Amino acid sequence: xxxxxxxxxxxxxxxxLDMLSRQEVARLRDASRTGLHELLRRCALAVMTSGGVGDxxxxxxxxxxxxxxxxxxxxxxxxxxxxNAPAIAFVDGRIVRxxxxxxxxxxxxxxxxxxxIQENPQFDLASSPGLTNAVFELLRNAGVMRTGVEPNLVxxxxxxxxxxxxxxxxxxxxYHLGLRGLDICTGCGAGAMKAPMKGAAVGHQKQRIGNARxxxxxxxxxxxxxxxxxxxxxxxxxxxxxxxxxAFVRLGHGIIVFPGGVGTAEEILYLLGxxxxxDNEGVPFPLVFAGPAQSAAYFEQIxxxxxxxxxxxxxxxxxxxxxxxxxxxxxxxxxxxxxRDYRIAKQDAFFFNWxxxxxxxxxxxxxxxxxxxxxxxxxxxxxxxxxxxxxxxxFSGIVAGNVKVEGIQAIERHGKFEITGDAxxxxxxxxxxADFVAQHxxxxxxxxxxxxxxxxxx
Numbered sequence: 068x069x070x071x072x073x074x075x076x077x078x079x080x081x082x083x084l085d086m087l088s089r090q091e092v093a094r095l096r097d098a099s100r101t102g103l104h105e106l107l108r109r110c111a112l113a114v115m116t117s118g119g120v121g122d123x124x125x126x127x128x129x130x131x132x133x134x135x136x137x138x139x140x141x142x143x144x145x146x147x148x149x150x151n152a153p154a155i156a157f158v159d160g161r162i163v164r165x166x167x168x169x170x171x172x173x174x175x176x177x178x179x180x181x182x183x184i185q186e187n188p189q190f191d192l193a194s195s196p197g198l199t200n201a202v203f204e205l206l207r208n209a210g211v212m213r214t215g216v217e218p219n220l221v222x223x224x225x226x227x228x229x230x231x232x233x234x235x236x237x238x239x240x241x242y243h244l245g246l247r248g249l250d251i252c253t254g255c256g257a258g259a260m261k262a263p264m265k266g267a268a269v270g271h272q273k274q275r276i277g278n279a280r281x282x283x284x285x286x287x288x289x290x291x292x293x294x295x296x297x298x299x300x301x302x303x304x305x306x307x308x309x310x311x312x313x314a315f316v317r318l319g320h321g322i323i324v325f326p327g328g329v330g331t332a333e334e335i336l337y338l339l340g341x342x343x344x345x346d347n348e349g350v351p352f353p354l355v356f357a358g359p360a361q362s363a364a365y366f367e368q369i370x371x372x373x374x375x376x377x378x379x380x381x382x383x384x385x386x387x388x389x390x391x392x393x394x395x396x397x398x399x400x401x402x403x404x405x406x407r408d409y410r411i412a413k414q415d416a417f418f419f420n421w422x423x424x425x426x427x428x429x430x431x432x433x434x435x436x437x438x439x440x441x442x443x444x445x446x447x448x449x450x451x452x453x454x455x456x457x458x459x460x461x462f463s464g465i466v467a468g469n470v471k472v473e474g475i476q477a478i479e480r481h482g483k484f485e486i487t488g489d490a491x492x493x494x495x496x497x498x499x500x501a502d503f504v505a506q507h508x509x510x511x512x513x514x515x516x517x518x519x520x521x522x523x524x525x
Contacts, residue, residue, distance in 0.1 A: 071130055072154035077139070078147050078162050080171035085144050091178050095138045107177055110290055110304060111136045114169040115156040117294040138174065145174075169295055169302050172209065176304040179208050185306075198430045202305070202313045203419055209303045211282050211318065212418040218407045220280065221399055222252045222319035224334045225259025226327030226508055227293055236359040236392065237262035237325045243396035245270020245279070249403075252319055254311075255283020255302060256293025259325040264298035282318075286311045292470040307432040308463060312337045317420045320406050321353035321399045324385075326362045328508035329469070329500070333462035335369065337429060340455025342384045343377065346424035351409050353402020354385040357395045365506070372499050376458060376492055377451045428456040435464030435474060437481050440521075445488025445496075461486050465500075468520030469509065484521045493525040 087095075098104040112134050137148040147170060156166045184190050184201050191197030206212055221244055225237060241251060241263030251267045253260035264281045271279040283299035286308055295302055305311040315322070316338060324335060342352060356366045366387050373381050388395045407417070415422045433439065443457045464484055467474030478484070486493070500519070503509050 073131070073134070073151040074149070074154050074157050074160070076149050076152060076157070076160075076162060078149065078167055078170075080145060080147055080167055080174065081164060082168040082171035082175075084171040084175055087138065087140060087145055087174075087178065089140065091182060092138050092140045094181065095174065095178065103177055103181055106287055107138075107173065108134065108136055110173045110177065110287055111170055112153070113290040113294045114173060114302070115153045115166055117166075117296060147174075165297065165300075169299070172302040173304060176205065176209065180205060180306045183208075195425065195427045195430055198310070198427075199313065199317070199421075199425065202310050202317060205305060205310070206303065206314055206318060206419070209301065211280065211301045211303060213280075214418055216417065218320040218403050218410070218417050219248060220250045220252055220282075220319050221263075221403075222315050222322045223259065223263040223325065224254065224315075224322060224327065224331055225325030226331055227256045227258035227260060228328065228508055229258045229326060230361070232359050232361050233326050234258060234262045236357075236362075236390075238266035239392040240323065240325075240357055240395050241266025241268075242270045243393050244399070245272075245276075246274060247396055247400050248274060248276060249396070249400065250280040250282070252280070252282040252284065252315065254289075254293055254330075255285045255295045255299050257296055259327060259331075260293065261296035261298060263323070263325075264296065268298060284311055284314050284318075288467070288471045288473070309430050309432050313425060313430060316341065316352075316423060316425070318418075319420075320403045320417075322355070323395065323399060324354070324356045326358045326365045326508070328503050329462050329465045332369070332499075333459050333466060335373070336455050336459040336462065339373065339377065339381055339384055340452045340459060341423065341425055341429060343381065343455060344424055344426060344452045350423060351402065351405040352384075352423075353399050353406070355395055355398050355402075356385055356387045357392075358389060360390040363389045368499055368502060372495050375495050376447065377455060381451070426452065426456070428453060429459075433460045433463055435460070435467045435484070436477065437484060440464045440484040440486055443486060443488070445486065445492055447489055447492060461496075465521050474520070478520045483519065485524055486521055487524045490525040493523045497523045 094103045095107055096104055112131055131153060133151045135150040139146040139148055156162055184204060190201050192201060237259050245267035251264045253264065280301055281298045282301040283295050284303045284305060285293060286305045305314055322338065324331060341347060358366060370387065386398055388398060410417060413422055443461055445457055468478045468484060
């Protein structure tokens with residue numbers, strides 16, 4: 068792959084990163100296996116190439132294989148020395164302000180997780196309460212939670228590989244959310260993660276709302292495939308997919324799901340598995356599946372699969388609204404009012420959903436090795452929330468095999484993942500994944516034909 072134009076520069080990060088300790092700087096500069104330098108380099112490269120490269124993490128690293136970033140501790144604060152940095156992050160030799168802010172967020176989150184949480188005995192990362200406390204601490208340190216503010220944060224999930232019609236529709240929904248004063252949180256990438264933010268920005272401007280949040284939550288394994296879009300003004304890098312997903316449901320007050328692919332299916336199963344847990348019965352959490360008329364078949368298929376896997380009762384936890392952006396926004400706004408009343412009654416915080424019970428099955432990081440994927444128990448005689456947890460892991464493994472460097476390498480070394488389960492469930496899953504491919508929802512960079520990274524067995 069041809070190298071792209073680069074720039075050398077020393078910059079001052081923006082966004083509140085004023086100082087670091089000598090120990091923190093040393094860890095960020097440490098290129099050994101136990102150091103943080105390679106993680107910093109990969110995440111920094113991703114935020115500097117937003118909109119400029121495809122969604123292949125390994126190709127990104129190859130494009131800028133000689134890129135480097137060095138953290139410098141100066142008398143007047145922190146500086147970042149960038150070598151062979153992507154030129155698209157600069158205008159007339161000066162770094163784009165938003166990119167400088169995102170670089171600050173990268174350093175902040177990597178340091179805080181490694182040195183203040185993972186190495187802090189006060190955080191019990193082997194227990195469910197400890198994991199939730201870690202998620203809270205990362206979000207608090209990132210400054211994305213607001214006290215004294217009525218519930219107004221809508222999480223939007225959906226694919227980065229969507230049609231123009233779907234993109235315009237997602238943007239229209241965002242516009243109606245913005246008119247109602249609702250802020251947006253997404254996975255921070257392109258497509259359905261960018262469109263509602265753009266639409267909401269127009270709605271916010273018309274309502275003269277000047278401090279709106281456009282929060283992007285990502286994690287190191289996926290950030291290169293979903294580089295932050297230009298609308299993101301609050302970036303949070305969680306250490307793994309499980310903490311990223313927990314951050315969405317703890318921080319958000321309602322969720323809209325737009326058409327997507329395997330990653331979107333993973334997110335749906337994660338949330339529904341939690342909502343189906345007996346301890347969450349009666350907990351309000353608005354969930355709307357939304358898309359244009361052309362996407363109706365997509366949600367019909369999702370609905371059929373969910374009912375087959377988890378029972379017809381699962382449909383009580385979501386609405387499907389097609390081709391009506393204003394109605395979608397109203398439904399979410401009405402649901403958020405119920406969330407507000409519930410949290411007042413239960414004396415729970417508006418800014419973090421403490422009362423939502425998230426079992427450990429949904430919290431501990433899942434490493435999609437061939438052995439782990441083969442060991443998933445996809446049988447419908449299990450408790451529904453436990454089956455949803457393993458289905459979520461199956462889709463997570465497929466995502467890893469598609470876009471994450473470690474997953475791609477594992478497939479190259481050992482062949483396809485094998486996923487085993489009930490015959491009817493596996494057949495339905497196979498049909499849904501095949502339709503994702505046919506609808507171009509699982510495209511690969513460079514126009515390459517999609518080759519499944521999995522084999523379903525029943």
